[in-house]
Amino acid sequence: MPQILDGNRVRDEIKSELNPRVAALSAKGRPPGLAVVLVGHNPASEIYVRNKIKACQDLGIFSESIAPPDSITTEELLATVEQLNARPDIDGILVQLPLPKQVDTKRILLAVAPQKDVDGFHPCNVGNLVAGLPGPRACTPAGIIELLKRYRIPIAGKRAVVVGRSDIVGKPVAMLLLHEHATVTICHSKTPDLAAVCREADILVAAIGRAAMITREFIRPGAVVIDVGTNRVDDRQEAARIFRNSEERLAAFDKRGNVLVGDVNPADVAELASFYTPVPGGVGPLTIAMLMVNTVAAAERRAGLC
């Protein structure tokens, strides 16, 4: 029987470990502070931001949400970031992506002070990651490693295949797996015979953004499969194909008219993998937990506690 990697359980563990660290910072003067910048009205981003603010509230982390209008210019947003860089009560700054077209995202991410870059997206911190130096790691990739470690899944010496080469998931998770001594292959849309490459994986990470694309011919029996994808499916036929073994998920589809699906076919992975992350409830909860870890660590560094 495959074992489900329960992201909610690991998230709760991480949060309970953060409680005393937040208390120690508060006792030293003030709680950690996170500023979240959400430009305009993107419904998905609004949900992510709400969940991040709620996680802060649960832990006693100070949070401030800044919501400039959709029409903001690059220069105006740069000024907002600069103000946050200068604020003593703010340890972490998160600029929720995507930004509107007229805003130069690279310039904005570059403007966030590296020591307040709790997303780990600043080139300085990308460099720290590559060089294996301390610094905030991108939250989703860090969450994946945390999940593997807490389930005592060996990484060293294993063959890891990452499908997806984005700056926020694919590349950093590949680098973290490499630092853990896996032999890592990164695949993308131009990789020939993707299924054959994936079948070589002891640890397969899917960060693609295509609903249930990873089917049985991509999965080596006994592999550990990490599904990062979050795709909304609103076609009933497709939902029925994907959830052929789950009346429950199909009933949920019928109730809501859409369903959240990962990049991995849930029926195939449940048959073949040794361990796998479900969607929802796998990688997703870890992303916010690691954001909290990065915020607390940034506050500790600024307070001279580490």
Ligand code: NDP
């Ligand atoms: P991007 O769109 O930035 O990157 C997708 C990657 O997948 C690209 O490298 C692309 O290749 C590759 N790809 C696309 N189609 C194929 C294909 N047919 N075969 C092989 N490779 C392919 O996505 P992100 O990395 O930002 O996100 C990936 C998924 O993870 C999304 O579903 C996203 O919603 C989810 N996500 C979930 C998070 C969570 O907390 N659970 C956090 C972040 C993301 P190429 O480079 O050649 O175009």
